[in-house]
Amino acid sequence: MPPRTGERERCVTGIDGLDTILYGGIPRANTVLLTGSCGTGKTSLALEFLIHGAMKDENSLFVSVTENSDKLLSNIMPYKFFDRNLLKSGKLVFVDLPVMYERLGMTKAELSMEEIDLLVAAITSLVKELGTRRLVVDSITSVCYKLKTPEKIRDFILKLSKSLTDFECTSILVSEIAAQTIAYSMYGVEEAIADGIVLMANMERRGDLLRTLQVIKMRGTQHSRAKYVLDLTPMGVLLVPLLKGGSVGT
Amino acid sequence: MSDANTAAGIATRLSEMPAASAVSLQMSVDNYLEVLRGTLDLFAGRKGMDTIYVTSTISYEAIRRVLQALDIDTSRIYFVDCISHIMMGASSAQRDDHVTLVESPTMLENLMLKVEYLIRSSQSPNKLVVIDSINSLAIHNNNWILSEFLHILVSGLRVREAYTVILSVEEHSTPELNNMVNLVCDQGVRVNKDGVS
Numbered sequence: 001m002p003p004r005t006g007e008r009e010r011c012v013t014g015i016d017g018l019d020t021i022l023y024g025g026i027p028r029a030n031t032v033l034l035t036g037s038c039g040t041g042k043t044s045l046a047l048e049f050l051i052h053g054a055m056k057d058e059n060s061l062f063v064s065v066t067e068n069s070d071k072l073l074s075n076i077m078p079y080k081f082f083d084r085n086l087l088k089s090g091k092l093v094f095v096d097l098p099v100m101y102e103r104l105g106m107t108k109a110e111l112s113m114e115e116i117d118l119l120v121a122a123i124t125s126l127v128k129e130l131g132t133r134r135l136v137v138d139s140i141t142s143v144c145y146k147l148k149t150p151e152k153i154r155d156f157i158l159k160l161s162k163s164l165t166d167f168e169c170t171s172i173l174v175s176e177i178a179a180q181t182i183a184y185s186m187y188g189v190e191e192a193i194a195d196g197i198v199l200m201a202n203m204e205r206r207g208d209l210l211r212t213l214q215v216i217k218m219r220g221t222q223h224s225r226a227k228y229v230l231d232l233t234p235m236g237v238l239l240v241p242l243l244k245g246g247s248v249g250t
Numbered sequence: 251m252s253d254a255n256t257a258a259g260i261a262t263r264l265s266e267m268p269a270a271s272a273v274s275l276q277m278s279v280d281n282y283l284e285v286l287r288g289t290l291d292l293f294a295g296r297k298g299m300d301t302i303y304v305t306s307t308i309s310y311e312a313i314r315r316v317l318q319a320l321d322i323d324t325s326r327i328y329f330v331d332c333i334s335h336i337m338m339g340a341s342s343a344q345r346d347d348h349v350t351l352v353e354s355p356t357m358l359e360n361l362m363l364k365v366e367y368l369i370r371s372s373q374s375p376n377k378l379v380v381i382d383s384i385n386s387l388a389i390h391n392n393n394w395i396l397s398e399f400l401h402i403l404v405s406g407l408r409v410r411e412a413y414t415v416i417l418s419v420e421e422h423s424t425p426e427l428n429n430m431v432n433l434v435c436d437q438g439v440r441v442n443k444d445g446v447s
Binding site: 229238 | 353354356357358359360362363364366367370371392394395396397398399402406
């Protein structure tokens with residue numbers, strides 16, 4: 001769907017249902033918090049966003065914090081549209097953050113303010129060097145474990161978000177929350193800073209567990225606020241509207 | 251009317267429909283085999299269509315056995331089976347790429363997602379989606395959600411230019427169910443001992 005006159009340029013995610021929900025895609029250079037509990041499909045959706053970007057010639061970078069890149073790669077192999085050449089050509093790049101910590105000498109359990117600046121500079125420098133247009137950090141929650149205080153978390157996300165925006169890089173920060181949580185992030189800070197929030201959840205209805213997706217906010221565009229049910233398939237994420245007749249009000 | 255004539259009559263009626271039509275096919279219990287023959291063999295088979303057969307009535311294995319007994323080619327029929335899993339009888343389906351399971355007929359959104367996936371996977375320009383049947387889905391779902399489901403499913407299939415055939419069993423139908431199906435369908439076909447009307 002092309003943007004309407006006067007609207008911001010879009011980063012078309014390539015996930016049909018999500019692009020429809022967002023009236024054409026994520027506004028370019030937005031920082032989006034993709035939040036949800038375990039098993040809701042956050043990493044799969046984030047990976048698909050990057051693969052579609054790489055396929056459209058947009059350099060894409062996955063910064064993995066919790067899982068080893070090789071293990072992640074084995075998870076994306078079933079995608080019918082995934083082409084291994086995207087990795088060879090450098091269109092799709094995986095970086096393990098623990099390796100970056102080690103190289104930067106960040107061995108302590110808690111990062112200082114100076115180290116936060118160093119970490120932001122290191123990620124920004126990578127984005128600049130690779131000409132990254134799409135970035136995923138999976139997960140920002142794991143990075144926040146090393147920051148400890150809300151002030152440091154706010155400082156880190158604000159600085160990172162600003163740097164990425166300066167480079168016209170559209171980014172997804174994956175956030176982990178406990179099941180049935182009312183907040184959109186673990187520390188309550190991330191959600192206030194992000195330009196957009198996409199909430200993924202497991203919804204139980206009469207004993208059935210449905211994977212759902214809902215866009216809570218997205219600066220720079222109109223969007224649907226309805227809840228959708230999703231399926232993770234070899235053709236990527238598919239979405240259909242949640243049937244209201246069966247809604248239990250959650 | 252002979253069984254062969256009934257099956258041919260069903261295929262003729264379906265062939266007269268424009269592309270992307272949705273058809274309500276109400277049958278008597280006794281005409282199930284002719285409906286399968288007319289819809290899957292004489293209509294979809296001869297037109298070279300891929301068929302997505304959604305069953306919530308009996309398992310895909312049972313339907314496939316019937317089709318094989320009728321000597322109907324099943325190579326282009328893809329089943330979305332909403333009943334085998336809750337009957338704990340789905341083990342062989344895991345290895346069959348012509349079968350997709352939905353855990354329960356109450357998971358109507360997942361049913362739509364599986365149909366969507368198969369529609370996207372199909373290489374055929376012509377596709378048929380058969381819902382067997384609205385009566386069995388009504389056992390597991392209330393009319394509100396079923397009505398909403400039909401509306402969204404059929405509208406989506408129209409956009410994809412797929413034919414939709416919604417089966418219902420005359421003996422088990424209610425005026426509410428008939429109204430619900432008629433609301434989303436372009437045309438109705440009735441099959442009983444008197445023939446096709």
